[in-house]
Amino acid sequence: MSGRLTTHVLDLSRGLPAAGMKLQLWSLEAGEGKLLCEASTNSDGRLDAPLLEGPELVPGCYELLFMAGDYFRGSMPVFEQIPIRFNITSSDDHYHIPLLVAPGGYSTYRGS
Template structure:
């Protein structure tokens, strides 16, 4: 059964990013984006359940929008982050696979990769 999962690490603090809001969208045929789910990371920087799984996961283009600006502002980190929302767009070609999309964040940088 295919699914989309994520986790977020705050590399500036060397810890998980607890309380970070994110939203998953799927690109529609008309070029628009449809909101499929939203969640907030738990104490482990992960979600309590997949963003999408099973029959709801279809081949297509998806985007997770990580609301890192709100996360950093809530922690009053110095220096403040220049990032507001980090969009990570990716292609699902096989709806039976597990797509794990982690995000590593800091006030001045971010990176991602395909996890396992």
């Protein structure tokens, strides 16, 4: 089985998936960031395809950058951008990094 990297975003202030939230995936190797992709969540708060999968999923340090300020514009969000840094240690595993977010806070964990 090939590994993959996925995410989803839940808007806790509305009790709904966060549709249309923009995000970026960065590789952080050797002290430098490299933008790997940009995407927006669908109506279910998920992406239509994995961020990385198969041979693209290599061990290393990565960052998901969620554009919460744009998503919550008009409700005075505290967090403009939410960075989540994490390590991929195995190309065979599924890494699911969800974001639970509201205008005044957020939480994350490694999901399944």
